[in-house]
Amino acid sequence: MTTHPIHLHHDDPAHGGERACMSRRSFLLAGGAMVTLASLPGTAVAALKALKADYPAVKIGKLSRLKTGEPLEFAYPYPDVNNILVKLGAEAGGGVGPQADVVAFNQQCTHMGGPLQGTYKAKHQALGPCPLHLTTFDLTRHGMVISGHATESLPQIVLEVRGDDIYAVGVQGLIYGYSSNRAGR
Numbered sequence: 549m550t551t552h553p554i555h556l557h558h559d560d561p562a563h564g565g566e567r568a569c570m571s572r573r574s575f576l577l578a579g580g581a582m583v584t585l586a587s588l589p590g591t592a593v594a595a596l597k598a599l600k601a602d603y604p605a606v607k608i609g610k611l612s613r614l615k616t617g618e619p620l621e622f623a624y625p626y627p628d629v630n631n632i633l634v635k636l637g638a639e640a641g642g643g644v645g646p647q648a649d650v651v652a653f654n655q656q657c658t659h660m661g662g663p664l665q666g667t668y669k670a671k672h673q674a675l676g677p678c679p680l681h682l683t684t685f686d687l688t689r690h691g692m693v694i695s696g697h698a699t700e701s702l703p704q705i706v707l708e709v710r711g712d713d714i715y716a717v718g719v720q721g722l723i724y725g726y727s728s729n730r731a732g733r
């Protein structure tokens with residue numbers, strides 16, 4: 549089973565990206581089109597796992613210092629790869645911490661590499677809309693596309709908690725502009 553973003557007609561800039569975000573989310577919630585890893589066939593899960601690359605663990609923050617809805621930025625696995633670390637306040641796929649709500653994602657749009665810095669919407673736990681073509685990503689569901697032109701989920705930074713420390717230990721998905729996670733650009 550594969551998933552495809554559903555193109556609604558609300559992603560026109562004249563209608564506002566945030567409204568588009570809600571339209572897609574509302575559609576998914578209402579239509580039951582949500583896909584979880586558990587619901588995917590074995591081959592699809594294997595394909596997703598194949599996209600995960602492990603990198604040396606790097607400490608990127610402390611649980612006790614994170615405030616819900618206030619993201620921090622960090623570079624990983626390379627100095628020029630910018631990511632967001634955020635406590636969503638809602639349980640998330642791949643989330644860590646006592647509420648499983650702390651996640652991290654790359655901030656380059658998977659469509660054409662648009663910069664997503666500063667676009668986090670705490671109310672919807674979403675990143676976007678991208679300033680180029682308005683794609684918005686759901687951070688509670690592994691960076692799945694909510695609306696817009698991108699077809700790939702946002703690369704998720706794999707996290708581990710050791711005591712109060714949060715470590716980045718890998719990347720799930722291919723960062724825009726890279727031919728492979730290991731080989732670099």
Ligand code: FES
Binds near residue numbers: 658662696
């Ligand atoms: S580059 Fe982000 S939607 Fe096109």
